[in-house]
Amino acid sequence: MQSTCFKLVSVLFGLFCLSALAKPTIVQVGSPLVNGNQLTPFSAQWDQFSTVEGQRVKSATYQETLEIVTIDDIEQLKHVQVVSDQSGTVVTNTTYFDRVTLKPLSIEQLMKGVPKGTPDNRTFKFADKQYDVTVIMPDEKTHARTVHMPVNMFNVSNLGLVFAAMPLELGAKYRMPSAFPQYQDGMYWMDVSVSGEKTFKNQDGTQTPAWQIDIHWINIKEGDEYPAGPTQSGGAYYIAKKGSKGIPPVPAYVNDSIAIEVSFAEVKK
Numbered sequence: 001m002q003s004t005c006f007k008l009v010s011v012l013f014g015l016f017c018l019s020a021l022a023k024p025t026i027v028q029v030g031s032p033l034v035n036g037n038q039l040t041p042f043s044a045q046w047d048q049f050s051t052v053e054g055q056r057v058k059s060a061t062y063q064e065t066l067e068i069v070t071i072d073d074i075e076q077l078k079h080v081q082v083v084s085d086q087s088g089t090v091v092t093n094t095t096y097f098d099r100v101t102l103k104p105l106s107i108e109q110l111m112k113g114v115p116k117g118t119p120d121n122r123t124f125k126f127a128d129k130q131y132d133v134t135v136i137m138p139d140e141k142t143h144a145r146t147v148h149m150p151v152n153m154f155n156v157s158n159l160g161l162v163f164a165a166m167p168l169e170l171g172a173k174y175r176m177p178s179a180f181p182q183y184q185d186g187m188y189w190m191d192v193s194v195s196g197e198k199t200f201k202n203q204d205g206t207q208t209p210a211w212q213i214d215i216h217w218i219n220i221k222e223g224d225e226y227p228a229g230p231t232q233s234g235g236a237y238y239i240a241k242k243g244s245k246g247i248p249p250v251p252a253y254v255n256d257s258i259a260i261e262v263s264f265a266e267v268k269k
Contacts, residue, residue, distance in 0.1 A: 024173040024191060027166070029103045029152040033174075036077060036102045038165045042066050044248040044265040050258050060085040062260065064248070066161070068099070075099040079158060089113040095158060102162050104131075104155040109182060124181045128152065131181055149187060150220070153179040156188065159215075163239045164249035168194050168211050191216040193228065198238055200251040203264060210238040210251055230254040 027033050048060035063082045068075060077097040084090050090112045096105040107124040121136040129152055135143040154162050156178045166174075172194045180186030196212040214228035214236045226234040235255030243249055246265060253260045 024175040024193075027174045027176045029154060029177075030101050033167065034100075034102055034162060034165050036097065036100045036161075036165050038243060039066065039077065039161060039249065040243055040245055041068060042246055042248045042265060045263050046252075046260050047263045048258055048260045056259075058086075059258070066248075069096075071096075076105065077102070077161075079161065081157070087113070093157065095155060097155075097158070097161075102154065102158075102165060103152060104158070104179075107155070107181065122182070131179070133181065147181065149177075149179060151177050153177045153187065156180040156186070156190075157182075159190065160237050160239065160250035160253065163192075163213055163237055164243065168213070168239060168241075170194055170197070170211075185219065185221045187220045189218040189220065191218065191228070195229075195236075197241075200238065200262075202247065208244070208247065208251055209241045211241060213237045213239055231256055233257075 025033070043065045044063075046062040046064070047058055048062065049056050050059040051057070061084045063084075065080045067078045069078045070076070076099055079093075079095045079097065081093045081095075082090065083093075091114075092110045094108045097103065098105060104124075104126050106126065109122040109124075111118060111120060117138070119135045120138055123134045125132045125134075129150070130146055130148045133145050133147060137143070154176060157180070159176075159178060162176070174192040176190045176192055178188050178190045180188070193214050193216075194211050195214045198210050198212055200208045200210055202208055212230070214230075215234045216228035217226035217234050219225070226232070228234045228236070230236040233256055235253060237250060238252040238254075240247065240249045240251065248262055248265055251262045
């Protein structure tokens with residue numbers, strides 16, 4: 001779906017062109033509304049379910065860890081995500097973030113069991129308003145390019161962690177520039193609204209009250225839009241209202257085609 005607003009105005013104005021209607025708070029990298037110190041280490045597994053011929057079928061598994069590491073005497077967050085699907089494909093994403101702002105610093109993506117001709121390895125190094133991409137093919141040929149961003153952006157794959165580092169309340173609305181560097185033209189305005197509440201049961205019998213956060217995606221270059229909500233293509237995140245040691249802050253993500261739900265968690269010291 002094409003958006004006239006985003007085709008006619010400059011990219012930077014995209015941060016503000018809807019503000020007169022919805023009045024979202026603009027949250028960019030470096031905003032005081034994001035404080036990564038609120039995040040604690042965890043190790044957990046999520047299961048992804050799809051609907052096939054009316055049946056709920058497990059289609060992938062996500063194993064993730066979050067650690068606090070020190071590199072060159074500077075604290076960073078290290079997030080490792082291993083995605084395994086039913087075809088045998090395994091993709092490992094290792095991401096480093098600024099400890100406080102959650103600005104992505106680097107991503108390394110390793111791929112196994114992927115179709116012939118697909119890269120084995122991709123790295124993304126972030127600087128000010130840009131990131132450098134290096135792609136290594138199975139024949140060891142290397143391709144490199146630089147992608148420029150209109151502003152420094154959050155990483156789409158880890159938005160749940162960004163939400164967990166923010167002060168959320170019912171009715172809050174935000175506009176958050178975010179990049180999906182693994183995809184070409186993967187830069188979006190994410191219009192975020194805290195729309196409801198839901199309680200999740202943990203494996204130990206305790207419960208985690210969570211906020212429902214609906215996400216409206218708007219592609220910066222193409223203007224394509226993905227509507228917000230758990231029954232729409234934009235989907236919804238569920239974010240724990242209160243962080244608990246060892247419990248991941250994102251119990252679920254749901255859209256119109258998949259549901260990703262936490263299935264196991266252990267305390268990371």
